[in-house]
Amino acid sequence: MDKNSAPSKIGILGGGQLGRMLLQEAANYTVETWVMENDDQCPAAHLCHHFVKGDIKNFNDVYAFGKKLDALTIEIENVNTEALEKLESEGVKIYPHPSVLKTIRNKILQKEYYKKHEIPTPEFRVTANLDELKEAADFLPAVHKIGEGGYDGRGVQLLKEREDLAKGFDVPSVLEKMVVIDKEIALMVGVNDKGETAVYPPVEMSFDKDLNLLDYQLCPALLDEKILWKIEAIALAVVRNFKSPGIFAVELFVDRKGDVLVNETAPRVHNSGHHTIEAHFSSQFDMLWRIMLGYPLGNTAAILSSIMINIIGAEGSSGDVIYEGLDEILKIENAFVHLYGKKQTKPGRKMGHVTIVSREKQDLTHKANIVKRKLKAKA
């Protein structure tokens, strides 16, 4: 199929680091790009053809933004899905379909989706309010997850024993039975308009227990072949049942018995795919453009093994950011530094990431530890 000369007009709702990296890759093709965000100093604002200041949660803003476009994607789930549904009914292509967004961003609906499609996921109960939660002592230890509005560790509460129940959420939430986790795995899947899929190798995630934020992630994950197959099959089941094109990050637990359970899914480019920029033939960002532009799916294979470390705003420090130790990290011969251009840091804020690529796993973890020890984003 030849491409005609008028470039596609494609918009992104949200202008954070995911939009920024999407736009870096967009410039390899001839697409005309739009971004909507309420802050014209956001990380992605200057990298698109047309920046529109607006509220991605507001029906009129989203509808007016999308009406002139051929296609629309998101870099955050929390957008006005009613406007997206109207746009979709009027012929604008939405990646992913708004119905998927509605399912995923509500943790109750997301869990019910897994159940309906017989996808293994930690056992759960829905709690309408704190009173209902308090009757669930038999279900502990468990994790209480707020139905709507949780993000990056907010809206998640660990409930170990009866006395913890009062710390739960007094709004519709999911109470999820605690799983004894052996490994936390994530993998990205691209789906095109024809329903064809491209599966990236799984990554192994190591979390900062205090912040519930990613510590570092290794690709490929070290897994038995049988577990790898199970992970891929389950991730594909998650994604295929959405019947939607787009790119998806599926996060899974492997328990001590080797069982695989889906933790959650994001229907967009995702932190767990950042290493694909340098370490894989087609990055997650490249893949989404290929999907939206009707190009062939990209090659998900790794060029080299990699490790990715987030640069997180240091504890106890807010204000204009400085990157302590940056020069030292920039001297590591196989490190790729990405700073997101956020002017202000605050504790836990994602300020950038570093990817190390190498033929040797020891080299990856050794250098990841240097990055974690030396590089600080603080005010």
Added chain:
Amino acid sequence: MDKNSAPSKIGILGGGQLGRMLLQEAANYTVETWVMENDDQCPAAHLCHHFVKGDIKNFNDVYAFGKKLDALTIEIENVNTEALEKLESEGVKIYPHPSVLKTIRNKILQKEYYKKHEIPTPEFRVTANLDELKEAADFLPAVHKIGEGGYDGRGVQLLKEREDLAKGFDVPSVLEKMVVIDKEIALMVGVNDKGETAVYPPVEMSFDKDLNLLDYQLCPALLDEKILWKIEAIALAVVRNFKSPGIFAVELFVDRKGDVLVNETAPRVHNSGHHTIEAHFSSQFDMLWRIMLGYPLGNTAAILSSIMINIIGAEGSSGDVIYEGLDEILKIENAFVHLYGKKQTKPGRKMGHVTIVSREKQDLTHKANIVKRKLKAKA
């Protein structure tokens, strides 16, 4: 050294594909970017923080543009150097120094520079006009190169025999004795403010004889170790004698005796460094940002071998571009496609490039030939 929070303000004179790729990489850091070009639809216009419409050859435009910046670079030599000299004297850092631009963009001064610094280069004479040229029959076969204004094969005339002399240029030019070339080589060198250098592995260039445009380029070049050392030593002599920070592309000939001669130098990011985006740890674009931002020099080593093919506007076809065969090329599992976003194609115009990376040389040339055969930019 820690970086303080106010991002550097850095401008690029020229908004073509080199500026576009520079800005793609700039988004890995926190620099605030400016571009000046007379066309607000140019490939780089939408990827900077601040686009300024203006004439890069005009003193007032360039001076006003640079006055508010910390540093300035170019993506084409043909800019107003007087304005750059004034800006430099007022404290704006210019990459490269304007004196280097003046030397390089005049082929007569460039050849005299090589001579002065005892850098081997094909034997030459300066011809003031056509009358002087006509007295140089004893110097044939030779290549006549216009002193100022040549670019991408324009301003170069092959003079084989006495009858060809009339085809020469009637303005100050260089008449260069023809060399029997075994290989054409290019390599990039980065130089930081301290004078430290970073040398990329040489690439081997294969030219389209008709258009005098690059056909494909292979990295690393296949060279005897002794010739490789000679090339690196000569390229470093070229660059170091400029006493200027920046990034430089040195093009050289290897003749049948194994002698190495400098053909010409470009004091900027360059077509012969495009493969570094995917195939090397620090790309030429990353390297220039590191230099301008005062960061450590990047790692020039190759991750994998590579071949780069330009996508050139097809003969006999001008107008709104279509990319015939693009889908087929996008299916090659180790190909990276870069389209520059130029709306109009014309014969010989650089519309994009494709880089193939591989562990096997045969795979590189095989796929480069597929790209050359199948992918067409035409109206």
